[in-house]
Amino acid sequence: MTASSHRHELYTVEQVRALDRRAIDGLGIPGYELMQRAAAAALVCLRQHWPQARRIAVYCGPGNNGGDGFLLAALGREAGLHADVLAWGESRGDDAMRARHEFEHSGGTVHAWREGIELPLVDVHVDALYGTGLQRALTPDVAALVRDIHATGRPVLALDVPSGVNADTGDVPGDAVQADVTVTFIALKRGLFTGVAPGYVGTVQWESLGLPETLWQGVDPDANLMQPWTLPPRPRQSHKGSNGHVLAIGGDHGTAGAIRLCGEAALRGGAGLVSVATRADHLTALNSARPELMAHDVNGPQALEALLPRATVLAVGPGLGQGAWGHALWLTALDSQLPLVLDADGLNLLALEPRECTGSSVITPHPGEAARLLGCDTATIGKDRYAAVRELARRYQAVAVLKGAGSLVADPQGRVAVCPWGNPGMATGGMGDLLTGIIAALLAQGCDAWQAACLGVSLHARAGDLAAARGGERGLLATDLLEPLRLLLNGRDA
Numbered sequence: 240m241t242a243s244s245h246r247h248e249l250y251t252v253e254q255v256r257a258l259d260r261r262a263i264d265g266l267g268i269p270g271y272e273l274m275q276r277a278a279a280a281a282l283v284c285l286r287q288h289w290p291q292a293r294r295i296a297v298y299c300g301p302g303n304n305g306g307d308g309f310l311l312a313a314l315g316r317e318a319g320l321h322a323d324v325l326a327w328g329e330s331r332g333d334d335a336m337r338a339r340h341e342f343e344h345s346g347g348t349v350h351a352w353r354e355g356i357e358l359p360l361v362d363v364h365v366d367a368l369y370g371t372g373l374q375r376a377l378t379p380d381v382a383a384l385v386r387d388i389h390a391t392g393r394p395v396l397a398l399d400v401p402s403g404v405n406a407d408t409g410d411v412p413g414d415a416v417q418a419d420v421t422v423t424f425i426a427l428k429r430g431l432f433t434g435v436a437p438g439y440v441g442t443v444q445w446e447s448l449g450l451p452e453t454l455w456q457g458v459d460p461d462a463n464l465m466q467p468w469t470l471p472p473r474p475r476q477s478h479k480g481s482n483g484h485v486l487a488i489g490g491d492h493g494t495a496g497a498i499r500l501c502g503e504a505a506l507r508g509g510a511g512l513v514s515v516a517t518r519a520d521h522l523t524a525l526n527s528a529r530p531e532l533m534a535h536d537v538n539g540p541q542a543l544e545a546l547l548p549r550a551t552v553l554a555v556g557p558g559l560g561q562g563a564w565g566h567a568l569w570l571t572a573l574d575s576q577l578p579l580v581l582d583a584d585g586l587n588l589l590a591l592e593p594r595e596c597t598g599s600s601v602i603t604p605h606p607g608e609a610a611r612l613l614g615c616d617t618a619t620i621g622k623d624r625y626a627a628v629r630e631l632a633r634r635y636q637a638v639a640v641l642k643g644a645g646s647l648v649a650d651p652q653g654r655v656a657v658c659p660w661g662n663p664g665m666a667t668g669g670m671g672d673l674l675t676g677i678i679a680a681l682l683a684q685g686c687d688a689w690q691a692a693c694l695g696v697s698l699h700a701r702a703g704d705l706a707a708a709r710g711g712e713r714g715l716l717a718t719d720l721l722e723p724l725r726l727l728l729n730g731r732d733a
């Protein structure tokens with residue numbers, strides 16, 4: 240493996256510290272050398288992104304993140320940049336203090352930052368306040384500094400982690416630096432890619448600090464970033480029966496749209512046949528809107544059971560409701576032991592009547608549904624999305640998709656994949672119904688639950704990015720994703 244193969248691997252802070260230790264104790268590279276390499280890599284990154292920058296301000300915190308900042312400022316001065324350094328708190332630790340002294344001995348001046356002082360007018364602000372050592376919300380004074388930095392309107396380069404972001408979970412307990420670029424060292428921290436963190440990191444640039452491959456031997460990443468991929472082209476002799484039959488179940492009175500979106504997404508996702516089991520009063524609308532869907536009036540479990548023999552995959556929940564009708568269909572679907580995707584009210588019913596799912600099942604909760612499924616509040620889910628998605632998969636013995644910025648996929652064995660695509664325009668009604676249909680379609684085409692969930696989440700999010708790139712995020716509708724989805728599914732997005 241080359242170092243670049245770590246570009247998609249995500250690690251916990253504890254693992255990164257272990258890699259740190261391995262470099263220092265195992266490879267004999269002093270911690271200070273790592274700091275020097277981090278500073279040099281950060282300066283290269285700064286010059287790449289802002290080649291015209293002449294003046295920088297570096298805000299140094301008390302630990303080694305601050306140490307990186309002092310050395311970056313010293314190197315910047317050597318390279319002809321004007322570097323203002325403002326330090327918050329006394330430097331702790333030999334390396335950080337040594338770095339501060341190196342900056343001062345190079346002729347630099349460290350200004351003690353205190354609340355209310357005027358920030359220097361610069362081209363780029365460098366955030367070297369906190370990195371992986373952040374343990375709690377920023378103190379009010381540092382939070383005020385962060386707001387002052389944002390108020391200047393000048394770009395921000397964050398060293399290793401934007402200060403205020405929990406590098407392990409992606410949670411931001413208070414304020415945090417809003418970076419344009421985050422240059423992160425040695426390994427990608429998993430917290431940079433999920434929860435609220437994606438809104439703070441800007442462009443993430445990974446720097447290996449030139450450490451040898453041996454460093455990573457025996458250290459398995461905690462999670463992996465999804466990469467663009469799609470299904471291989473269809474065999475020429477395909478026929479509609481060879482790509483499965485999705486049966487979408489839902490659409491109680493007044494919520495026909497959800498199950499229609501799910502059914503249509505299953506068609507666009509490549510399923511050979513798609514049927515919809517729903518209320519009688521929706522059939523006309525469904526047939527006229529999308530005649531390729533086979534719409535069935537099911538008034539109860541018996542009517543649904545009559546449809547099951549022809550189905551290969553179930554999509555259960557969009558618009559299902561939690562009344563007697565929906566509950567009876569939900570129970571029949573789960574008892575069928577067919578591969579299934581559970582979403583929306585299908586998940587709310589599961590939270591009320593918890594049970595393990597069959598082998599090939601995928602559950603797709605947003606944070607609120609996840610909270611109900613785990614018996615906690617939504618804030619707890621956001622505090623550690625990795626723990627939440629792993630618990631969902633374990634408890635329900637299904638592949639779990641925890642939706643939201645940086646959607647996560649976990650299997651019951653604890654494997655986790657992170658989606659690096661998607662945008663705020665996708666936070667609108669119907670997007671979840673689409674995802675359910677896409678995942679069902681991929682199951683119907685032979686993907687196992689893990690593949691179907693990962694590919695479905697990535698295609699859905701990439702389609703959302705393509706659609707937003709065309710017309711903007713505001714006003715993005717679920718149906719806007721259907722055409723880009725088809726392009727991506729067929730590898731035609733380039």
Ligand SMILES: NC(=O)C1=CN([C@@H]2O[C@H](COP(=O)(O)OP(=O)(O)OC[C@H]3O[C@@H](n4cnc5c(N)ncnc54)[C@H](O)[C@@H]3O)[C@@H](O)[C@H]2O)[C@H](O)CC1
Nearest residue numbers: 259274277302303304369370371372373374375376399424
């Ligand atoms: N392996 C690598 O990736 C390298 C990491 N380097 C840099 O070192 C930091 C980690 O340094 P550390 O001293 O452990 O912690 P921080 O500098 O992030 O934090 C400083 C210190 O502050 C205290 N603290 C934590 N949270 C708060 C808070 N909310 N309020 C006040 N004080 C707080 C705590 O005691 C911390 O220890 C890493 O990010 C990299 O930038 C190496 O230099 C290069 C290789």
Ligand SMILES: [K+]
Nearest residue numbers: 366369400402
């Ligand atoms: K930082």
